[in-house]
Amino acid sequence: MIEENIGHFDVVVVGAGTGGLCTAIEAAAGGARVLLVDKQEEIGGMLHIANGEFSGAGTRRQAAHGISDTPEDHFAEVMRLSHGKVDERLAWRSVRAQGETVDWLEGHGFAFDPATPGLVHGHEVYSVPRTYWGVEHGRSVVAVLRRLLEERVADGSVTLRLGVRVEGAVVADGRVAGVTGTGRGGAVAARGDAVVLATGGYDADPALRNRFLPPGCENALIACLDHATGDGLVLAEELGAATSGDGYFIPVMGLIPDPGRPGFAVDYREAFVEVAPAYRTPHEIWVNRDGARFVAEDTTSPEHRERALLRQPGIEMHVIWDRAVAEAAEPLLRNGAGDWTRERMRDEHDRGRWIVTADSLEELAERLGVDPGGLAETVRSYNEAVAAGHDPEHGRTTLPLPIREAPYYGLTSVAASLLSRDGLRVDDDLAVLDREGAPIAGLYAVGEVLGNNVFAGDNYVGGMSVTPAMTLGRELGRALAAGRKSARG
Numbered sequence: 496m497i498e499e500n501i502g503h504f505d506v507v508v509v510g511a512g513t514g515g516l517c518t519a520i521e522a523a524a525g526g527a528r529v530l531l532v533d534k535q536e537e538i539g540g541m542l543h544i545a546n547g548e549f550s551g552a553g554t555r556r557q558a559a560h561g562i563s564d565t566p567e568d569h570f571a572e573v574m575r576l577s578h579g580k581v582d583e584r585l586a587w588r589s590v591r592a593q594g595e596t597v598d599w600l601e602g603h604g605f606a607f608d609p610a611t612p613g614l615v616h617g618h619e620v621y622s623v624p625r626t627y628w629g630v631e632h633g634r635s636v637v638a639v640l641r642r643l644l645e646e647r648v649a650d651g652s653v654t655l656r657l658g659v660r661v662e663g664a665v666v667a668d669g670r671v672a673g674v675t676g677t678g679r680g681g682a683v684a685a686r687g688d689a690v691v692l693a694t695g696g697y698d699a700d701p702a703l704r705n706r707f708l709p710p711g712c713e714n715a716l717i718a719c720l721d722h723a724t725g726d727g728l729v730l731a732e733e734l735g736a737a738t739s740g741d742g743y744f745i746p747v748m749g750l751i752p753d754p755g756r757p758g759f760a761v762d763y764r765e766a767f768v769e770v771a772p773a774y775r776t777p778h779e780i781w782v783n784r785d786g787a788r789f790v791a792e793d794t795t796s797p798e799h800r801e802r803a804l805l806r807q808p809g810i811e812m813h814v815i816w817d818r819a820v821a822e823a824a825e826p827l828l829r830n831g832a833g834d835w836t837r838e839r840m841r842d843e844h845d846r847g848r849w850i851v852t853a854d855s856l857e858e859l860a861e862r863l864g865v866d867p868g869g870l871a872e873t874v875r876s877y878n879e880a881v882a883a884g885h886d887p888e889h890g891r892t893t894l895p896l897p898i899r900e901a902p903y904y905g906l907t908s909v910a911a912s913l914l915s916r917d918g919l920r921v922d923d924d925l926a927v928l929d930r931e932g933a934p935i936a937g938l939y940a941v942g943e944v945l946g947n948n949v950f951a952g953d954n955y956v957g958g959m960s961v962t963p964a965m966t967l968g969r970e971l972g973r974a975l976a977a978g979r980k981s982a983r984g
């Protein structure tokens with residue numbers, strides 16, 4: 496039984512994350528009466544932990560820094576980095592307008608990090624600085640969107656309901672006409688002339704995620720927040736929606752299995768292994784379960800090392816170092832706050848939460864679950880490479896120190912997934928398509944529920960998740976508001 500009928504709205508937006516907030520704000524600005532619901536008690540979705548790096552070309556900020564760039568150039572790079580595997584139509588539609596989204600954020604007082612626009616080396620790098628982030632990363636985006644939302648809540652154009660989990664759709668006269676769900680006081684329902692699914696991805700639900708991952712990747716660590724359980728995708732599938740199934744996966748590297756939460760990564764805001772040589776010179780070696788190295792640890796290509804890791808058994812690697820490296824190298828662990836010092840690393844060695852310490856390589860290998868003979872042979876040949884200043888096997892060029900002084904250290908890192916690669920199929924109006932390719936009347940989708948393959952193909956492309964969610968969310972909001980006006984004449 497429905498305990499509460501929230502009302503009838505022009506637009507019901509499900510999910511107050513990146514995409515949903517932008518949709519709701521712009522729909523309301525265009526004159527629509529909007530209901531925005533979220534199952535959590537706070538708006539912002541994944542932006543609370545995301546780096547929140549967004550990209551756009553031809554921006555005022557680029558011009559102020561003397562950077563010449565165009566959406567066409569940006570799109571050419573999206574095509575290059577994604578190996579041409581994006582949905583060209585939707586990706587171009589987003590890229591074309593992303594610069595304007597960046598200017599829009601600026602116009603609303605976004606707290607840019609002074610280093611932006613910048614080049615980011617965690618993923619394959621753009622050839623010109625067109626990536627931006629805030630002083631508080633994703634939370635800086637939330638700060639702007641919260642202000643804009645509060646204005647709309649205050650003028651009555653947006654009704655915000657937190658703590659409401661949408662679980663089903665109201666279907667009337669052959670179209671989606673509202674949602675049902677559970678709120679703080681029990682079952683709720685709301686009517687809407689349009690329903691927008693902005694529920695984000697599915698990566699926090701291992702069973703659903705593994706349905707889309709290629710075989711052999713099932714133990715990829717989960718590195719996103721718990722809300723990403725694919726609710727919108729499941730709801731739409733129950734209405735007959737089609738999903739993509741491209742089977743693309745590229746992991747995030749450097750995340751550490753959380754001993755207290757099997758299958759999940761230690762929150763990267765606490766610690767991750769810095770794998771990008773642009774940010775830290777590697778002194779360690781990385782080995783697989785056989786004890787064998789599998790890539791030059793100093794490769795400047797994120798994609799190269801990520802794909803190499805995907806080919807290893809269990810998609811895991813073990814970082815190996817010794818006392819001399821511990822003393823000489825910059826801290827192996829990092830986080831966004833930048834508070835991993837050598838001293839903290841020493842404490843972490845002693846705490847033994849993630850780092851294994853041993854008096855011999857053999858003991859280290861056994862405790863890590865690595866083949867001891869293989870590791871001994873690998874360290875021997877690596878030390879030879881250091882002595883010769885040449886790594887014939889993998890072509891590593893930074894060979895600072897041999898690994899030969901006890902105690903020895905090891906840390907296991909597993910490939911991780913942090914955003915959903917597959918998702919709902921939509922048409923040019925972001926209307927959700929059914930399995931015959933026809934739009935499901937009244938149902939729209941935006942953001943990660945579409946799957947990141949649409950905008951990044953089989954790779955990571957800078958800012959190409961947050962920015963399409965914002966940009967197409969804004970466009971969808973405006974279009975739904977305009978459609979409402981024209982429908983009423």
Ligand SMILES: Cc1cc2nc3c(=O)[nH]c(=O)nc-3n(C[C@H](O)[C@H](O)[C@H](O)COP(=O)(O)OP(=O)(O)OC[C@H]3O[C@@H](n4cnc5c(N)ncnc54)[C@H](O)[C@@H]3O)c2cc1C
Pocket residue numbers: 509510511512513514515532533534535538539540541542544545546547548549659660661662693694695696718719720722723726727763913914941942943944957958959960961962964
């Ligand atoms: C660690 C990390 C770093 C990242 N860094 C970047 C980056 O730098 N650049 C980039 O482009 N991308 C990045 N991403 C990805 C990016 O943050 C997300 O893809 C994007 O924010 C998704 O936006 P969204 O609106 O689709 O979903 P979300 O922001 O996840 O929001 C979905 C919202 O829907 C709500 N919801 C879900 N189900 C229901 C339901 N049944 N009923 C009601 N509400 C519901 C959720 O509570 C949530 O608030 C990162 C992701 C992670 C995990």
